Amino acid sequence: MPEFGNKFEQDHSDFAQLESIVQAAGGYVQPTVDLRPKTLEAARTACRQRRTNIRLGSLAVFVLFLAATGVPEFFFSSNLGPAFVQSSDLHHRATRSAVKGNVGTNWALYEVFSEFRREQAELLHHAD
Amino acid sequence: MHQTHSFTEQVAVCAERLAESGVAALGGLFDLTSQRLVRYATTLTQNQHDAEDAVQAAMVQVAKGLHRFCRAEQPWPYLLRMVRNEALQIARRKKRWTLTTNLTDLFTCRLVDELEIEETHRAVWSALRSLPSTQAEVVVLKIWEEMTLAQIAEILNVSPDTVASRYRYAMQKLTHKLDPVEMKVHRA
Numbered sequence: 001m002p003e004f005g006n007k008f009e010q011d012h013s014d015f016a017q018l019e020s021i022v023q024a025a026g027g028y029v030q031p032t033v034d035l036r037p038k039t040l041e042a043a044r045t046a047c048r049q050r051r052t053n054i055r056l057g058s059l060a061v062f063v064l065f066l067a068a069t070g071v072p073e074f075f076f077s078s079n080l081g082p083a084f085v086q087s088s089d090l091h092h093r094a095t096r097s098a099v100k101g102n103v104g105t106n107w108a109l110y111e112v113f114s115e116f117r118r119e120q121a122e123l124l125h126h127a128d
Numbered sequence: 129m130h131q132t133h134s135f136t137e138q139v140a141v142c143a144e145r146l147a148e149s150g151v152a153a154l155g156g157l158f159d160l161t162s163q164r165l166v167r168y169a170t171t172l173t174q175n176q177h178d179a180e181d182a183v184q185a186a187m188v189q190v191a192k193g194l195h196r197f198c199r200a201e202q203p204w205p206y207l208l209r210m211v212r213n214e215a216l217q218i219a220r221r222k223k224r225w226t227l228t229t230n231l232t233d234l235f236t237c238r239l240v241d242e243l244e245i246e247e248t249h250r251a252v253w254s255a256l257r258s259l260p261s262t263q264a265e266v267v268v269l270k271i272w273e274e275m276t277l278a279q280i281a282e283i284l285n286v287s288p289d290t291v292a293s294r295y296r297y298a299m300q301k302l303t304h305k306l307d308p309v310e311m312k313v314h315r316a
């Protein structure tokens with residue numbers, strides 16, 4: 001706004017004397033002596049508080065992340081893991097049981113399945 | 129104008145130091161700006177204690193948002209705006225407008241050889257307090273901070289025309305309250 005500013009300065013040149021009087025009073029008021037230490041201490045405290053809040057926030061996010069990812073993983077791996085047994089494993093166990101106990105393959109498979117269902121029932125019982 | 133420019137540059141240097149050293153460099157910014165900020169805030173709050181609270185709150189905001197302050201294109205007007213916002217909030221809360229001409233709250237600097245002109249200074253401050261704060265702050269920014277109308281308009285978020293009219297009204301009122309000729313004779 002240079003044109004506007006120049007016009008303003010011209011229009012108000014009659015205030016020059018008054019402006020100089022007001023200008024001279026600019027240094028009359030000073031900040032009180034205790035304002036500096038009070039302000040700097042308040043600023044330091046605010047910064048410390050902010051850092052603490054940021055750390056607590058990060059910790060909370062980390063804990064939430066662990067809770068969101070780690071806990072289901074723990075349950076799936078420990079409690080429900082045995083429920084997902086491969087059928088080939090069961091057949092393998094049945095074969096070993098048949099050889100060891102000198103029984104038929106069908107009977108051995110029946111025993112292995114019975115044992116597997118009992119294990120599952122126990123796990124579910126513990127989970128409750 | 130040169131003085132204002134160099135002061136603005138000094139504040140910019142302080143902002144750079146703050147960016148480098150963090151809150152440890154806040155003392156430098158305080159030393160450089162506190163007197164100007166307090167006298168500006170005093171015209172808004174009409175009370176120096178409230179003005180100092182506003183300055184303190186603004187400095188704490190600077191410390192908490194160092195990056196925002198340091199990234200500001202013009203740190204000095206930015207700081208003035210922060211102090212203005214804090215001062216207006218305090219003024220709205222406390223509503224001390226009834227004490228407009230009372231100067232007992234002011235903490236003043238008086239040199240021995242300036243005793244004679246103290247009355248003039250007190251008259252100026254008293255006259256400023258009798259103005260509406262919207263006019264008084266324009267006078268402060270124009271005369272004490274040596275800002276242009278455009279710069280003041282940017283800080284106050286109003287048009288330069290509004291700033292000009294506020295300044296004109298304020299100066300007319302001050303002319304009635306402070307007789308320049310008499311003051312000049314008194315000062316001489």
